[in-house]
Amino acid sequence: MRNNVHIAKKLLKWYDVNARNLPWRISPIDSQIGIKPNPYHIWLSEIMLQQTTVNVVKPYYESFISKWPTITDIAAAKDEEIMEAWAGLGYYRRARNLIKCAKIVVKDYKGLFPKDEHLLLKLPGVGTYTSAAIRSIGFKKKATVIDGNVARIISRLYVMTKPIALSSKEIKSHADSLVPTKRFGDYAQALMDLGSQICTPRNPKCSNCPINKDCKAFTSGLSNKIPYPVQKKAKQVRYGYAFVTLTKNNNIILERRPADGLLGGMLCFPSSEWRNSQELNFDPPFEADWHVLNESITHVFSHFNLQLKIVHSRINLAPSGYLVMPVKNFNRAALPSLMRKIFDIGVVQSLADLS
DNA sequence: AAACCGGGGAA
DNA sequence: TTCCCAGGTTT
Structure with a gap:
């Protein structure tokens, strides 16, 4: 496969100027001067952000951090308090797994998240996406982060003619090949920001996209037709x-x-x-x-x-x-x-x- | 692979 | 209205 380094470089350059300012995020400038992310913050935000939009998560995230400043505080809290604070956010299994996970991290890892992918994946509520996000954003380790944004971006970059759910292996191999050799956390967040601001599900703003010349969907005029939708069952x-x-x-x-x-x-x-x-x-x-x-x-x-x-x-x-x-x-x-x-x-x- | 699991905001 | 969101787990 041909060298993709130039794509990551363009994305990081774009991110340096266009990064969203989010409560759980270390800005690219702060990151550059050595300010370290707090893996607890990253984990908490990532769990909340599963299938949930940024603006809905923000007040819940702030409330949790204020009530429970460390993962030890989460582990020590009563279940009902956590469930009450989560109420309204939906997908309540996330909150129950959050409690379980906090207790495991405190008991087995002295309150510090493991960095190893295999160990992260054993934690309740942590799957391939969240594991990669904690590793890259929380620990600045190399990891391939694939969320809905990344899948959509890659399906357009390479004009995938099957629905995303049926292209996961292909998407993974492309995503792996695009990861740069440094700034792993910034790169992951750059993809998410591109997906939320430029490479949107409908009517992507391709003229403002830093990698539009690398995008087969754009160069062939198919941006608005990809990704292909999946057939939906009537409710x-x-x-x-x-x-x-x-x-x-x-x-x-x-x-x-x-x-x-x-x-x-x-x-x-x-x-x-x-x-x-x-x-x-x-x-x-x-x-x-x-x-x-x-x-x-x-x-x-x-x-x-x-x-x-x-x-x-x-x-x-x-x-x-x-x-x-x-x-x-x-x-x-x-x-x-x-x-x-x-x-x-x-x-x-x-x-x-x-x- | 598909179903299950909430709720909200954007278009 | 429809779509789908920084998905994980179970079937």
């Missing part, structure tokens, strides 16, 4: 009831979902089974004088849409087996977004009925 709708209950003392009734599966480990209102059919059995979790509200909420998950009718009741005494929390001072932000919608309708309406 189904699931239906159910969500049960909002206030006790006489204005406590709300919640439960914590099991650790595995959808919204695992999160606080939730009790709900019925979610079925593909609108023919629902009204099957409340406990005895009460239930009122079905006119309102329902809709929510979009990655693989299905959900529509829940909201039901509420007032009871004297909380049934056992549930979490009972004063609605006054309740931190709405502790709920995943779906449950926030239910809270906003069900609890507000229940309180209004009192007056």
Whole structure:
């Protein structure tokens, strides 16, 4: 394969001028004068950034660093505190793996991330991408970082005529061949910045691209046709009831979902089974004088849409087996977004009925 | 290889 | 609306 060094050089030169300023990032100038990244910061940001956009992550990242300045603090925190701080960010398995990973790093590695790829890959929540990101950005080691940006850039550079998911081996070999001999972290971040600012999924800004002359998609006018999309399955709708209950003392009734599966480990209102059919059995979790509200909420998950009718009741005494929390001072932000919608309708309406 | 797993922002 | 995002894990 022909020497690609000139491509990395152009990217790094572009990055020196166009690097985004991000809370977890060491700027190219600071990096050059020897300021070292904090692998804990890099790990935390990378976990949060999995399938999640930069601007959504920023406030969560700042909040975590402020609450838990070191990985030892994460490992020592209560699980519920971490889950509450993660609420709203989605993909909650990431938070559960974050906790597991922090405990392993503290126990087995004295609180310092290993640099070895093989050891990193054994950590929960750390796969090929995150391992390479920690190694290159966190430790300035050589590693091939391939995320959605890199895959898209490479598929265009070489005009790959199959969807990205079917070209992973080819993308990996090209990506390997493009990695420079130094500035591994800056190079990885340069690719991400190029992907987010120039080589965007739709309408890439090829005229501003520092490597457009090296890009086969650009030189052949195919930039907007690559990468080829994958066929998508139509989303189904699931239906159910969500049960909002206030006790006489204005406590709300919640439960914590099991650790595995959808919204695992999160606080939730009790709900019925979610079925593909609108023919629902009204099957409340406990005895009460239930009122079905006119309102329902809709929510979009990655693989299905959900529509829940909201039901509420007032009871004297909380049934056992549930979490009972004063609605006054309740931190709405502790709920995943779906449950926030239910809270906003069900609890507000229940309180209004009192007056 | 494909499904599962949230939520939001850009176009 | 549609798309897809600094993916990992399980099936």
